Amino acid sequence: MSRPGGPWGLGLMRPGCAVDLGRARFWVGLFAAIYISTRIPTLLSQIHVDPARFDPVGLCAWLPRPLHPATVWAQSLLVPLASVAFALGWRFRVVGPAAALLVAWTLSYRNSFGMVFHTENLLVLHMLLLGFTRSADAWSWDARRREGPPPHGSDYQWPLRVLATITVLSYLVAGLAKLRYGGWSIHWLDGDLLRAQVAFDNLRKEALDHIVAPLGPWLVRREAVFPILAWATMLLELGAPLLLLWPRLVRPWVLGVWGFHLGVLLTMAILFPYPLTGVAFVGLLRCDRLWRWTPLRRLAERAFGESVELPRDEVSALPSLC
Amino acid sequence: MDHAAERRWLPWLVWVGSALLVLSPLRREVMEDDFPLSTYPMFVESRLRAKLHRAYLDPGEGQARRRLDTSAIVGDAQEPMAAVMALMRAASHKRLRAPTCREIAGRLRAAGESPEAEVQLVVESWEPIAYYMAEADALPAPAESRIFARCRVGEGAR
Numbered sequence: 001m002s003r004p005g006g007p008w009g010l011g012l013m014r015p016g017c018a019v020d021l022g023r024a025r026f027w028v029g030l031f032a033a034i035y036i037s038t039r040i041p042t043l044l045s046q047i048h049v050d051p052a053r054f055d056p057v058g059l060c061a062w063l064p065r066p067l068h069p070a071t072v073w074a075q076s077l078l079v080p081l082a083s084v085a086f087a088l089g090w091r092f093r094v095v096g097p098a099a100a101l102l103v104a105w106t107l108s109y110r111n112s113f114g115m116v117f118h119t120e121n122l123l124v125l126h127m128l129l130l131g132f133t134r135s136a137d138a139w140s141w142d143a144r145r146r147e148g149p150p151p152h153g154s155d156y157q158w159p160l161r162v163l164a165t166i167t168v169l170s171y172l173v174a175g176l177a178k179l180r181y182g183g184w185s186i187h188w189l190d191g192d193l194l195r196a197q198v199a200f201d202n203l204r205k206e207a208l209d210h211i212v213a214p215l216g217p218w219l220v221r222r223e224a225v226f227p228i229l230a231w232a233t234m235l236l237e238l239g240a241p242l243l244l245l246w247p248r249l250v251r252p253w254v255l256g257v258w259g260f261h262l263g264v265l266l267t268m269a270i271l272f273p274y275p276l277t278g279v280a281f282v283g284l285l286r287c288d289r290l291w292r293w294t295p296l297r298r299l300a301e302r303a304f305g306e307s308v309e310l311p312r313d314e315v316s317a318l319p320s321l322c
Numbered sequence: 323m324d325h326a327a328e329r330r331w332l333p334w335l336v337w338v339g340s341a342l343l344v345l346s347p348l349r350r351e352v353m354e355d356d357f358p359l360s361t362y363p364m365f366v367e368s369r370l371r372a373k374l375h376r377a378y379l380d381p382g383e384g385q386a387r388r389r390l391d392t393s394a395i396v397g398d399a400q401e402p403m404a405a406v407m408a409l410m411r412a413a414s415h416k417r418l419r420a421p422t423c424r425e426i427a428g429r430l431r432a433a434g435e436s437p438e439a440e441v442q443l444v445v446e447s448w449e450p451i452a453y454y455m456a457e458a459d460a461l462p463a464p465a466e467s468r469i470f471a472r473c474r475v476g477e478g479a480r
Contacts (some may be wrong), residue, residue: 008382011332012337025377035433039463042401048399048425049396050424050425052422057357058357058359089400100366111357113408114410114411115403115405116360118360119359120357120358122358124357125340125358129336154333159336165337169341169345173345173360177361177362177363180348181353181366193365193366196451197365197367197369199453200374200450203372203448206372208391210392210402216428220455
């Protein structure tokens with residue numbers, strides 16, 4: 001069956017609604033504001049790190065030495081505020097790109113002391129995309145001033161498809177890494193490496209007097225489970241790009257990946273808050289029913305006026321991935 | 323190019339560009355990680371026999387040495403992986419050993435530890451599965467243990 005807007009089901013040119021893109025911006029921005037606020041002590045603790053440990057990555061790759069403490073203070077305090085303004089869609093033409101770049105810069109700096117946090121990659125990529133698109137034409141402070149229903153058109157659809165593409169390809173790269181590292185062998189699938197990884201990670205945390213995962217040591221004693229977990233992980237990661245071709249796979253895939261991250265939390269005490277809160281999947285799921293939940297809708301209407309929802313007849317005419 | 327044609331090409335351009343960017347780490351070795359365009363090297367290495375990097379404080383005077391936690395190593399209790407990475411990097415880069423040791427010593431000094439106590443950065447070889455398969459009352463010891471950096475608390479950076 002052919003689809004409007006492209007032969008591969010990408011739907012880049014299909015009409016979309018500013019509300020969907022606005023919601024995506026709101027949740028990603030809100031997540032960034034909360035997440036980075038909780039990381040302020042970590043950001044500030046880097047002032048005291050020996051400069052010899054500075055190993056800049058990402059946007060900070062060109063920095064010859066760590067920043068002056070005053071600059072670290074300034075960016076650490078400014079970035080949560082910028083993220084709030086991003087979430088609210090306030091003066092977005094300027095604030096959107098600026099906040100996205102500031103988040104990318106600050107998190108690059110945080111990752112420049114020897115430890116790259118894989119929990120933050122997608123957040124930065126999503127913010128950069130949303131910050132440079134028309135994601136504040138609805139569900140935003142800026143849109144309160146505009147009269148009439150929120151606009152729609154392909155300008156509001158393709159950013160969501162790009163967002164989804166970034167998400168699924170990230171999981172593909174993670175899956176391929178497991179094959180590439182072993183010289184393109186399928187050794188990872190027999191489960192031994194995964195079992196040893198779970199055991200090692202818990203042992204390492206025990207050695208640092210840190211919280212040991214509640215299920216980790218228990219699961220390590222059950223060898224037969226690991227080949228199943230290894231296959232499931234690989235299917236989810238290598239199969240991720242299929243979502244772009246078959247949108248019907250979106251819900252089971254999101255559920256599977258969410259379960260995978262929950263498993264990582266329970267067996268290794270490694271928290272991936274972005275996917276676990278569901279925000280990482282905003283480009284894939286519309287979840288209209290959730291947004292129609294009265295308390296949430298009233299709250300959104302109070303903040304963003306009439307820009308929070310399209311008339312029902314227009315909603316039904318729009319395509320949805322889920 | 324007219325405006326309409328430009329608008330039709332822009333989404334495809336951004337889509338292809340974003341896809342290539344996210345896939346670009348495939349050109350690097352898996353362990354050559356970066357941010358935010360990662361190779362995602364977590365969970366790929368074999369840990370069947372694994373090195374564990376730890377930090378200890380030896381108070382001297384016949385007292386038993388005690389292991390140091392995340393906040394003593396990196397000044398932040400939230401990030402155990404940052405502590406692990408700091409010790410791993412110190413183990414593999416000679417130039418980082420003394421500064422990392424002095425940084426930890428500085429925190430312990432500020433916390434009131436004796437200046438004569440010794441910070442020891444250690445790499446141990448473990449078999450993690452065997453560790454968890456063992457009975458609780460017969461936990462195995464590391465197969466090998468080596469101190470790769472040591473410094474007095476009194477040498478700690480202020």
